[in-house]
Amino acid sequence: MFGQCEQCLTHKELKVLYDIASLISDSRDIKKSLEKSLLALKNSLQLENCVIYKLDDENLSVFASLGFSKFQKVNSEYKLGEGATGLAAKSMEPVVIENIHNDILFLNKSGNKTNHTLSYIAVPMIAEDDVIGVIGANLTKDTEIDYEATIRILTIISSLFAQYINSYSVIEQEKERLKELKLYYKMEWDSKVHNFGDIIGDSPKMQNVYQVIERIAQSDVTVLVRGETGTGKELVAAAIHKRSKRAEEPFIKLNCAAITDTLLESELFGHEKGAFTDAKETRKGRFELADGGTLFLDEIGDISASAQVKLLRVLQEREFERVGGSKTIRVNVRLVAATNRDLEQMVKDGDFREDLYYRLNVIPIDLPPLRKRGEDIKLLVNFFLERSMKNHKKIVKITDEAMDQLMSYPWPGNVRELENTIERIVLMGSEDGITASDMMLLLPALNNEKLIAEYCPMPMENMTLEEIEKDALERALAKSGGNQAEAAKALGLTQRQIGYKVKKYGL
16 A cells, blocks of 8 residues: 655645646636546545535534545535534644544445545645535545655645635625626616616606706705605605705605604704603604705695794794793704695695795695606616516516506506506516406506596597597607607698697696
């Protein structure tokens, strides 16, 4: 077994090191590269059953091997400290089993022990002071080097393998990080190309919204954002703040409908210690927190009559007192309010103060419902689909017929309903694709005649000729994403004719 001269053995060691270094420096498939390296080790030094274990969560499993079947790979797993292999990883020192036939530390999980096998050596693979795995090999009657030489060569090789595996893992992690960054920046870029900040959509109605935001953002004028629930009123408020001179100052939000009348005043103006039972310490209100910045009051139409009076005073005089306090506090706040209610009718009914209404409605911004935004639906579907697939690590396809269903659906809950629907589609869908019949289950309102009647156009027999013409124009423009040339072609009109009709109906 040990009959070769020392000089020859040294030459063999150098040759196998050279071969392994070449193999791991010129390969993109790490497992194949390592298996070829183990083969070079076996052929050069006559070591048997060479195997590389990788450490994950205190478990050593076969990463690359020679002579291991699929079944043996599954069985040959060791916990940290278990058997000779696990002990080498735990102790971070080589472990030698001189006689595998009478040493209980050799567990023989692979079942590769034969009468020809003499010994087993396990050497830890260490990179940056951490054990990342173990290299193991059997010495047989044909092995050409002794224990010390085997330990020496395996220690050097284990260091090469450790650095190789560690570098590969770092590169793969970096690739994954870059992949995620690429997806993130793609979504960011798409949002910048197709929308205004975080607001997705490039339909004519949304373009009008963007123009108003651009014109008034730099001023301190009060803005009233109006639209149905889920149309993105908060996003508009945030876009105004980000483009204002106050962009570096606080953007404070409050949903007035979510606060009881008794707490709303405290939330808005703050309270002094002891002002009421639970007031155990002085607390600043939203107006103070927003000083120098922007305050967004959502659902402003839901505040009580007493809160309306106090809010009007702040808008007029820019000052207030905390609940339970007498000190007058002055603030410099830009107010953006929002509502989905008909404030004009509320004023007529005496439910909303007329003077407050005019204070709030200095610059009105009307957000269109999703069903009137044409091709924006497709943009939003693709945006939410990509984001949801990334979050849930799933690939889901929406077929053309299913997309048509999404485009024709009335979306009573607007963008918020669409976002939730896409989340549901990703969770329930598959790579085979969401079909139109699937959509019937995912969009139950498709079967709700009352809902369709409420949100979709009235039957033609109940419409005047002008209403029919206007409806046809709106549909054609929505389908073409606001492109008048395409809409004109679809309707059989000239561009001049459609331009006149668009102006006529104020579309």
